[in-house]
Amino acid sequence: MRLPIQYNLRNLVVRRTMTLMTAGGIALVVAVLVLTLALAHGFSATLVATGRADNAIVLRSGSDSEMMSGLTREAARVIAADPAVARGADGEPLALSEMVVLVNLVRRGNPTASSNVSVRGVDSRVLELRPDIALREGRLFRSGMDEVVVGRNLGRRFEGCALGEKLRMGGRDWTVVGTFDAGGSGFDSEIWGDAEAFLPAFDRSVWSSLTLRLKDPGALPALQARLEADPRLHATARIEQEYYRAQSRQLAAVIRALGLFLVVVMAAGAIFGALNTMYAAVGSRSREIATLLALGFPPRAILASFMVESVLLCLVGGVLGCLLALPVHGMSTGTTNWASFSEVAFEFRLTPGILATGLLASVFLGLVGGWFPARAAARRPVSEALRAG
Amino acid sequence: MDSPTGARPIIALRGVSKTYWRDTIEVPVLAQLDLDVADGEFLALMGPSGSGKSTILNLVSGIDSPTAGRVVVAGVDLGSLDQAALAAFRARHVGFIFQSYNLIPVLTAFQNVELPLLLTGLDRRQRKQHVLDVLGIVGLHGRSEHYPRQLSGGQEQRVAIARAIVSDPSLLVADEPTGDLDAASATEILDLLGRLNREFGKTVVMVTHDPRAAERAHRVLHLDKGVLVESVRRDRP
Numbered sequence: 001m002r003l004p005i006q007y008n009l010r011n012l013v014v015r016r017t018m019t020l021m022t023a024g025g026i027a028l029v030v031a032v033l034v035l036t037l038a039l040a041h042g043f044s045a046t047l048v049a050t051g052r053a054d055n056a057i058v059l060r061s062g063s064d065s066e067m068m069s070g071l072t073r074e075a076a077r078v079i080a081a082d083p084a085v086a087r088g089a090d091g092e093p094l095a096l097s098e099m100v101v102l103v104n105l106v107r108r109g110n111p112t113a114s115s116n117v118s119v120r121g122v123d124s125r126v127l128e129l130r131p132d133i134a135l136r137e138g139r140l141f142r143s144g145m146d147e148v149v150v151g152r153n154l155g156r157r158f159e160g161c162a163l164g165e166k167l168r169m170g171g172r173d174w175t176v177v178g179t180f181d182a183g184g185s186g187f188d189s190e191i192w193g194d195a196e197a198f199l200p201a202f203d204r205s206v207w208s209s210l211t212l213r214l215k216d217p218g219a220l221p222a223l224q225a226r227l228e229a230d231p232r233l234h235a236t237a238r239i240e241q242e243y244y245r246a247q248s249r250q251l252a253a254v255i256r257a258l259g260l261f262l263v264v265v266m267a268a269g270a271i272f273g274a275l276n277t278m279y280a281a282v283g284s285r286s287r288e289i290a291t292l293l294a295l296g297f298p299p300r301a302i303l304a305s306f307m308v309e310s311v312l313l314c315l316v317g318g319v320l321g322c323l324l325a326l327p328v329h330g331m332s333t334g335t336t337n338w339a340s341f342s343e344v345a346f347e348f349r350l351t352p353g354i355l356a357t358g359l360l361a362s363v364f365l366g367l368v369g370g371w372f373p374a375r376a377a378a379r380r381p382v383s384e385a386l387r388a389g
Numbered sequence: 390m391d392s393p394t395g396a397r398p399i400i401a402l403r404g405v406s407k408t409y410w411r412d413t414i415e416v417p418v419l420a421q422l423d424l425d426v427a428d429g430e431f432l433a434l435m436g437p438s439g440s441g442k443s444t445i446l447n448l449v450s451g452i453d454s455p456t457a458g459r460v461v462v463a464g465v466d467l468g469s470l471d472q473a474a475l476a477a478f479r480a481r482h483v484g485f486i487f488q489s490y491n492l493i494p495v496l497t498a499f500q501n502v503e504l505p506l507l508l509t510g511l512d513r514r515q516r517k518q519h520v521l522d523v524l525g526i527v528g529l530h531g532r533s534e535h536y537p538r539q540l541s542g543g544q545e546q547r548v549a550i551a552r553a554i555v556s557d558p559s560l561l562v563a564d565e566p567t568g569d570l571d572a573a574s575a576t577e578i579l580d581l582l583g584r585l586n587r588e589f590g591k592t593v594v595m596v597t598h599d600p601r602a603a604e605r606a607h608r609v610l611h612l613d614k615g616v617l618v619e620s621v622r623r624d625r626p
Contacts, residue, residue: 002507004496004500004507006495006496006500007495007496010496014495288491290491291487291491291493292493293476294450294479295479295480295485295508296476296477296478296480296483296508297476298476299472299473299476381453382452382453383453386452386487
């Protein structure tokens, strides 16, 4: 008992100017929604991809981030000797004492703008504990030398961070001898150098964190229990990947909330546009509606037909919106992570799920925008509508 | 007012009154009307504007309800039906022919004629056969893929008639079917309605201002201010 879909499709084509204007409004809403979700997802994905599920990060008890943490050399040595920690081919524990500080660097091409960048002191075992990270250009820094390697995102974003350039940090000049690729993770926005060289340069005496390779990730609770039981340590451990994921939550939630606020405001306007279009459609087809009702189509068939038309109209906008947003996929941007106060570069990431959400949003707008005009069409008395026509 | 033939009435109006309200003003349109229309009859309703002709058409086709009285069509008391049942009644028993044709402009002639069949259980192949059959009856077999704007007024009205008869209703209601047509096209349409009445046994109730159109009917009822003032019977042609 349905009206043919061609009826709706051809009506949309016949009123193509109004169709395109309304679809354009919906497209903007969907594009903003999709871009917001892609931004939040890209940011989350970058930090979620940071770290490994079989690595543990140890911080001082009560610290939420490496910036606030401090572990003595003695504590780090004791923890590294824990039986839960895997050992390398040389029989030594796979443990990495790290020092993290922030430095303020000038943006490339914009001398008046600057941003905080994480500087991480590591040692030569770093690539053993983080095997997903690979040198892309140059070589690794040498122990004891004023050399650094930088993540792939930094060279084009900050002055002094390209291969062969010199960086002024801690009162010394550091030569960039290599760049590394951390697979789009947060490490791609960091500067790495020899921890033993960084400690005096940045006037530090303790490590920020200790990264451990666990023999078995299931051994973490036992390790944690031993850390809590030892009064010398004042340390807590968690899986490295979960630590970075937690660091992304606050900002990702804010990005989503602000983006969704913008979307809701724009969607309200778009719904009025759809309402206007559909009311105009109902008004201009008063006689058609009356004729269909006279022929015996029940009011619910008329209601369904106009709802289908409204949804089709908005779906056109949804598809356009997704197409508008597509080119930003993979485009990189950066923001300050509120958890670490340092810049994290990340990419807009459009996923099938995000595109489906955009299309579903357009369907929702179509249902809301179509309901009242469709109901008005279905409820109109036939004889009155025939006279009005 | 009884049907002239004594045949079983397909339409029976008993004590029917209809009053419209325009803001707070009461506008009586029909007053205590009794009317029988025999199965297979061709009835013309004439009278000045506002005399209640179209209201009778609306009442017998189930798109309006009386203020008082009973309307029985094809054995069904329309007052007992809800909106959904009335819609089903119209789909089953009534074919509509309008002065302005009322075709759906974005659908082809074929699709317009097919509309009533979408309310039946016929499959696509059966619907296609029915549509082509009735387009043949109205002489538009070669115009099935034309849109209404590609047809003349007379052709549009013939498509509308095809749409009215495609589901084989027993009653055709026609509201000024020749009102928008030139004389030649009007004659063709009236010939077609006469043929549908004679050859296919359709009961036709037609509102018209045109005496030449009324001449085609078996009986002509004149209304004035909601009251039947004259009934003229003609021999069946």
